[in-house]
Each structure stands twice: as structure tokens, then as C-alpha cells.
Amino acid sequence: MRWYNRHVTQPTDTSIASQDYLEQIFQLIALKGYARSVDIAANLGVSQASVSAMLKRLGADGLVVYEKYRGVILTDKGSDLAQHIIKRHEVLTRLLRHFGVDEETIYRDVEGMEHHISSQSLKAFTLLANELDQNESLRESLLKKITKPQV
Ligand code: ZN
Numbered sequence: 001m002r003w004y005n006r007h008v009t010q011p012t013d014t015s016i017a018s019q020d021y022l023e024q025i026f027q028l029i030a031l032k033g034y035a036r037s038v039d040i041a042a043n044l045g046v047s048q049a050s051v052s053a054m055l056k057r058l059g060a061d062g063l064v065v066y067e068k069y070r071g072v073i074l075t076d077k078g079s080d081l082a083q084h085i086i087k088r089h090e091v092l093t094r095l096l097r098h099f100g101v102d103e104e105t106i107y108r109d110v111e112g113m114e115h116h117i118s119s120q121s122l123k124a125f126t127l128l129a130n131e132l133d134q135n136e137s138l139r140e141s142l143l144k145k146i147t148k149p150q151v
Helices: 014-032 037-044 048-060 076-097 103-113 119-134 136-147
Strands: 064-067 071-074
Touching: 014 037, 014 048, 014 071, 014 076, 037 048, 037 071, 048 064, 071 076, 076 103, 076 119, 119 136
Parallel strands: none
Antiparallel strands: 064 071
């Protein structure tokens, strides 16, 4: 899966922001083995002071543990939540790719949608994405319709 370096969203709601942080921390750990606040700040396009404040918050919620020299570590609870967030991102991305949407648009849209989708709707999209993975004729027929819209 391809990840873009910068988040284009400017979250105002803190729970949305905390999801972006967890997603980012999980990715950094998967990629590098550790998550430093300087990398989190760079990837999310926020200040290091914002990162410190959010890490305190996530720590208080029992989602991360901050170690001065190792950086940020996800607790089991934090890791479960991060994996759920990433899986949700992955399903929405996979679904939109079937319709030939370009990667940058997909990323931008998914970053917006993922925070607002209910688990019920996510289940529906997951079924659709899985169906499209397996059903080539459906995929081709939808793609034809989207590239040559019928009037
Ligand atoms: Zn995301």
C-alpha cells in the first residue's frame, strides 16, 4: 500500500486528529521500528508542540506510552485502534481504486471519509470492495460506465 507523506486534512475535532496520529504512529513503527515526534510532526504537517500535546492526551487515554529515547510506543489498546483505523483506510482505498479514481484524489477523499463513516456503512463498503475484487465482469462494466458516462 502506498502512503503519502503529508496529510492534507486539517482536523479541527480532536478525536479526528487523534485518529490521524494513531494512524501515523502505527505507520512509522511499521516502517522504521519506532515513531519519533519529529517524524510525526513532519508527516502530519503540525508543530512539535502539537505533537507533544497530543501524545500527552493519547497517553492519558492509555493508547500510547512515551519513552524519552525510544519515542512513542502503542499500547495493545492503541495498536488495536490503529489497526482498525488503517484497515478502514485500506477498504475505502481498495473500493475507490476499482473505479479508476486517481491515487491523490483517493488519498484525500479517504482521509476525509474515514473519520465519518459508521461501522454499518463500512461493512457495506467492505462487502462491495470484496465483491469487486473477485468479480471481474462487474468491475469492467462499472469502469466502462464511469469512464464513458451515459446521458
Ligand atoms: Zn487514513
